Amino acid sequence: MRNLEVIQQHVQSFPCNYIVFDLLKHAGKKLTEKTYEQRKKELNKLFAQQRLPVEVKYRHPAKIQAILVFDEADECWDQVLLAGGEGVIAKKRTSKWLEGKRTDQWMKYKNWRRIHVVLTSFDKQNGFFTGAVYREEQLMEVVTFRHGLSEEEEDTLQSFFYSNGKRTGESTQWGMEPSICVVIKCIDFDGKHLREPRFESFAFDVQPVDCTWQRMYRELYQSPLEKVEVTHPEKLLWKHPEITKNDYVVYLQRAAPYLLPFLRDRLLTVIRFPHGTVSDERFFQKNAPDYTPSFVQIVQNDEIDYIVCNNIETLLWLGNQLALEFHIPFQTVQTEYPTEIVFDLDPPSVEYFSLAVEAAVRMKAIFDQFQLRAFVKTSGNKGLQLYIPLPYDQFSYDDTRVFTKFICDFLCEQEPQWFTTERMKKNRGKKLYLDYVQHHEGKTIIAPYSPRGNQDALVATPLHWDEVNQSLKPSLFSINSVLERLETTGDLFRNFREEGERQPFREVLQKLKGLM
Secondary structure, eight states: OOOHHHHHHHHHHSOOOEEEOOOOEETTEEOTTSOHHHHHHHHHHHHHHTTOOSSOOTTOSOSEEEOOOOSOHHHHHHHHHHHTOOEEEEEOTTOOOOTTOOOTTEEEEEOOEEEEEEEEEEETTTTEEEEEEEETTEEEEEEEEOTTOOHHHHHHHHHHHHHHOEEOTTSSEEEOOSOOEEEEEESEEOSSSEESOEEEEEOTTSOGGGOBHHHHHHHHSOGGGGTSOOSSTTOEEETTTTEEHHHHHHHHHHHHHHHHHHHTTSOBEEEEOTTGGGSSOOEEEOBOOTTOOTTSEEEEETTEEEEEOOSHHHHHHHHHTTEEEEEEOSSOTTOSSOSEEEEEEEOSSGGGHHHHHHHHHHHHHHHHHTTOOOEEEEOSSSOEEEEEEOOTTOOOHHHHHHHHHHHHHHHHHHOTTTEEOOOOGGGTTTOEEEEOTTSSTTOOEEOTTOBOOSTTOBBOOEEOGGGOSTTOOGGGOBHHHHHHHHHHHOOTTTTHHHHHHHOOHHHHHHHHHHHO
16 A cells, blocks of 8 residues: 555554564663573563553554464464464574574464465466466456476476467467366465465366365365364355355354454353254254363353353354354443443334334434444344443443433334334334343343354344445345455454443433433
């Protein structure tokens, strides 16, 4: 990004942290003659004094953070695989800092992915080959490469293009009908191209039509399957779109940085679908089963052994158990007070989704008058859900009921033909139900970024407020589309907790109590 306006736009969607891995100078004194281990101690001491994180924390407000150091290689590599990371850097404890030199005192170990592509073109001028995958029956180029080929392999491929391909116009490019598949080794995919691609091998047992976008994603992000057992990975969970158990676990891995902050320290209720959505069989699960692995945290509450999903291993294990929905309470295990207010805008059917949009826009206007920051997401079914994060551990459910009841009653008074607080479905007619009773201790709500067990594989998806208009449709946000959306919109609930600590909710509450 070289344009200042573009950079400033990305600052809002994809803010960067400065991640520190070494300390070369402190208080005017050079530390380069000290060992790596000694410099690390100085770095950690400095960060402790400044109250800065000594490991990367995605949603921590501090913009300067330190990289986490592992003493055990296996433990570190496990984390790389679980998170789909690029690799690790290994450094010798006694190494000194050498300016501007590569040294054998530190080494890179990359998490190589192996991707099947079909060759489409060859550039005679620079010797590069181009590979593609099928996406919706159209070939999409994803890689240009020449490294990794032996001299014999390179000569063979060039000869094949000359004898079977055609020159494209007056250029040095030679194109060819899809016929040769190869395996490319890379470290990631940036949305358009495979990163650091190298030729690995020919794939004579693979047909060009088998080199698909979906297969590429499976191969890119299948690393958690090496650490968390996924039984029957090809089991079909959704028919349209076609999503296998393997695909679903990959979704959870990639969505983990956005989903886990909302599951953390909350008593979890899941809905399990033992045969996926291809069957009507499903059941709620609160109690942790007897076979729950040791890395899963369990908290007892009201004689129920709840699972608390605080790490990616637990999330992926739950995915293998075919937990397709993640429902959470409005409070953490550390408090009896709600950490947010959630309004559930529930139309009678998806055909009346426009009523949810209307209610959300009207509610936001009221929140703006109170100077309260609100967040919005789809429910993943037929409605919308509005969130107001609260200062931590300060307001009871009785306090929040004053606010939620006021907002819902006000909307019903303004537009009684559209909105209702009637709990009996048979008495609502075609009106949208404003559910403020649901916001209470012991009740739950679908977590942001959680999939839903409906036939369309929809996801409870955070939105920009300017997306909340009459063109909005819940069907836009499926498991497949949400993964791509995260690449372009970023995490829209990223500042959720920070905004909560700034909310003037006490002043709002005092005003409303004065009206009672």
